Amino acid sequence: MNSKKLGPPVKIVFASLGLLLSCNALGESLPITYKYGAKLDIVKVLSMSTEYTPVCKPVDRIMKYIDSSGKTRALKYRVLSAVCSSGRG
Template structure:
């Protein structure tokens, strides 16, 4: 009986972890709960243009989350 409980708990944990790997998509007005930013990854591009980004962060409960959004590329920082 205990082995079944442990196996079920491990299965549910792996399913929850699989779902958390897909980032939420930001839309205007989305309420964010960001306690600490872990990383921000931008899709590289040689031109100054809008590109995709993913922010990995911890929320106030300590859960690791990801948020996908659109932003200007790093190339834009070097242009006037």
């Protein structure tokens, strides 16, 4: 077999590509925090998740959605935990 070692420029290209892809994935996974009065661009809601707590208190809710440009985004905002409405908290 004929094997060649990759030179430094090729290694830099692959490392840069990996870094670029990981930054893009990281950017999609970090939710932005909603601020009152912010204009929202939501075309379709994909999912909503809320952390569980057995106590009545404000908790974070994450909504994943698609905006008008087709990008998947995440939004974080505060809600009262589910036990607040059940009367058990």
